[in-house]
Amino acid sequence: MSESDDLFIREDPIFANKELLEINHLPDEGRIVGRDEEISQLANAVNPAIFGQSPSNILIYGKTGTGKSLCAKYVSQRLITTADEEGVTAGFAYVDCAQDSTETQAVQTIASALNDRSITDIKIPDRGISTATYYKRLWSILDSRLDVALIILDEIDKLDGDDILMQLSRAGEAGKIEDCKIGVIGISNKIKYKDRMDERVKSSLCEREFVFPPYDATQLRSIMEARSDAFRDGVLEESVIPRAAALAAKEHGDARKAIDILRYAGEIAQSNDMGTVREEFVIQARERAETDRFRELIRGSTPHSRYVLQALTVLSLDESQQEAFRTTKVFDVYQQICRQEGADPLSLRRVRDLLKEHAFLDILEQSRHSGGSAEGSYTEHQLLEDPHVVKKVLTETVE
Numbered sequence: 051m052s053e054s055d056d057l058f059i060r061e062d063p064i065f066a067n068k069e070l071l072e073i074n075h076l077p078d079e080g081r082i083v084g085r086d087e088e089i090s091q092l093a094n095a096v097n098p099a100i101f102g103q104s105p106s107n108i109l110i111y112g113k114t115g116t117g118k119s120l121c122a123k124y125v126s127q128r129l130i131t132t133a134d135e136e137g138v139t140a141g142f143a144y145v146d147c148a149q150d151s152t153e154t155q156a157v158q159t160i161a162s163a164l165n166d167r168s169i170t171d172i173k174i175p176d177r178g179i180s181t182a183t184y185y186k187r188l189w190s191i192l193d194s195r196l197d198v199a200l201i202i203l204d205e206i207d208k209l210d211g212d213d214i215l216m217q218l219s220r221a222g223e224a225g226k227i228e229d230c231k232i233g234v235i236g237i238s239n240k241i242k243y244k245d246r247m248d249e250r251v252k253s254s255l256c257e258r259e260f261v262f263p264p265y266d267a268t269q270l271r272s273i274m275e276a277r278s279d280a281f282r283d284g285v286l287e288e289s290v291i292p293r294a295a296a297l298a299a300k301e302h303g304d305a306r307k308a309i310d311i312l313r314y315a316g317e318i319a320q321s322n323d324m325g326t327v328r329e330e331f332v333i334q335a336r337e338r339a340e341t342d343r344f345r346e347l348i349r350g351s352t353p354h355s356r357y358v359l360q361a362l363t364v365l366s367l368d369e370s371q372q373e374a375f376r377t378t379k380v381f382d383v384y385q386q387i388c389r390q391e392g393a394d395p396l397s398l399r400r401v402r403d404l405l406k407e408h409a410f411l412d413i414l415e416q417s418r419h420s421g422g423s424a425e426g427s428y429t430e431h432q433l434l435e436d437p438h439v440v441k442k443v444l445t446e447t448v449e
């Protein structure tokens with residue numbers, strides 16, 4: 051073809067290195083901002099591992115996007131290198147327990163991550179073997195190739211049960227492994243997670259606990275500035291990063307949201323054929339970040355689970371200015387929605403369960419109230435998401 055084909059963009063006018071803004075990107079140390087103390091505390095807790103001794107088991111708490119996974123992965127990676135210099139073979143496995151919530155899935159992920167078939171000659175199939183066999187293979191892998199293994203269990207509260215924690219924390223004592231030492235790093239957004247843990251697991255898993263505080267606007271700004279070379283020179287309008295930081299700081303200092311907003315703002319500029327990322331794009335980008343997050347949260351939910359949410363949304367959008375609503379009130383609106391949709395409503399008890407599931411996903415918050423002797427106690431439900439965002443996503447899911 052003699053003329054150049056203008057169907058494809060050969061050179062991205064906005065992004066120079068978009069990977070820096072991808073959510074799974076693990077930035078190098080220079081780009082990790084404001085977490086020096088947390089990193090050094092974590093390093094201190096796992097320090098014995100570089101000499102082949104048992105690292106402490108750790109539980110990290112903090113709201114979403116406060117750098118928990120990032121710091122846990124970063125310290126683990128650094129530990130492997132330092133241990134290697136000391137002649138100790140260390141490895142780490144990362145498990146997203148929201149994805150791998152069953153014991154079998156989690157142990158399978160750990161075994162595959164730590165395996166090196168050229169050394170162990172052990173195969174970890176995706177399926178087709180029992181949980182007990184996965185464990186057996188995991189123990190063999192650990193003993194045959196590693197001195198120390200760090201196992202990061204992200205969103206640990208999403209695990210179906212404590213069995214895997216029991217297995218991992220007791221493997222040495224129970225004689226399942228002989229030479230390898232295991233350290234578990236549990237991560238959770240739920241400060242109350244520990245209360246539901248089995249006492250024995252709690253005592254061994256929670257040797258060290260850390261709480262990661264939210265970022266303030268200045269820190270969010272530095273986090274974004276440290277990645278501004280994701281964009282071409284001069285493309286970002288000066289006020290973009292401060293504006294994105296201010297918005298993300300308003301909602302509990304979530305770095306993930308801040309970075310998402312920045313990436314989306316760039317994509318909006320791209321799709322509008324603009325050569326600059328303007329401040330006004332930040333507002334649209336934020337809405338998109340919220341909508342995307344929420345869409346992800348309710349992906350795969352059942353129609354009735356959505357009707358329940360829709361009921362609470364209808365109430366929240368009502369002009370009454372009220373924010374929290376009693377179960378019976380939500381149930382009334384839910385029944386109306388079912389009628390409109392031509393569906394048979396579920397029982398009040400089932401609706402209560404569905405509300406509880408939404409609370410578990412942090413879509414709503416539940417609070418117990420005492421209505422005095424005449425009324426007894428009751429529960430109120432309040433949406434944590436912006437009701438406009440919820441409405442938008444629910445409408446598009448129904449279509």
Ligand SMILES: Nc1ncnc2c1ncn2[C@@H]1O[C@H](COP(=O)(O)OP(=O)(O)OP(=O)(O)O)[C@@H](O)[C@H]1O
Pocket residue numbers: 072073074075076077081082083084085112113114115116117118119120121204238239273305306309
């Ligand atoms: N201090 C920081 N410096 C640079 N980037 C950061 C920092 N903290 C978080 N980020 C970035 O923000 C995003 C979210 O961080 P991370 O996954 O560690 O959060 P989290 O606390 O584990 O949240 P969640 O509980 O939702 O998993 C990642 O892309 C990460 O690279």
